[in-house]
Amino acid sequence: MNQVADCLFCRIASGQIPAEIVAEGDEWLAFHDVSPQAPVHVLIIPRSHVESVAALDGDSVVLAGRLLTAAADVARALGVSDDGYRLVTNRGARAGQSVFHLHVHLLAGRDMAWPPG
Ligand code: AMP
Numbered sequence: 001m002n003q004v005a006d007c008l009f010c011r012i013a014s015g016q017i018p019a020e021i022v023a024e025g026d027e028w029l030a031f032h033d034v035s036p037q038a039p040v041h042v043l044i045i046p047r048s049h050v051e052s053v054a055a056l057d058g059d060s061v062v063l064a065g066r067l068l069t070a071a072a073d074v075a076r077a078l079g080v081s082d083d084g085y086r087l088v089t090n091r092g093a094r095a096g097q098s099v100f101h102l103h104v105h106l107l108a109g110r111d112m113a114w115p116p117g
Helices: 008-013 058-077
Strands: 021-024 028-032 040-046 085-088 104-108
Touching: 008 028, 008 040, 021 058, 028 058, 040 058, 058 085, 058 104
Parallel strands: none
Antiparallel strands: 021 028, 028 040, 040 104, 085 104
């Protein structure tokens, strides 16, 4: 597993930093965001370090699919799938990325504005 010592989400994935885990698989982990922006705000991350969606390539197709299906499974498990939810991944500082380890935000439980800010 490719992990980076000073990466916050690598440290959560390896258990060095605690998180409120919702679900996990061999290649991914889902946990509650520490600063929720909606009644449901979960982050889905790969266990291996990937800087952002921009670092995905042809070898990452299965991993990318697992992250999306994990997000859909977590939404179902939390009972928000029928009501509706939003998946977001920020790439780069201008888009608001603050943790440079790929993560998908699962946001639900309130109306979502469009376009996003
Ligand atoms: P982004 O700004 O898209 O990179 O998202 C990073 C997210 O990580 C933010 O929503 C933060 O609130 C969240 N976050 C930062 N530190 C932690 C932590 N220790 N546990 C859970 N979520 C965190």
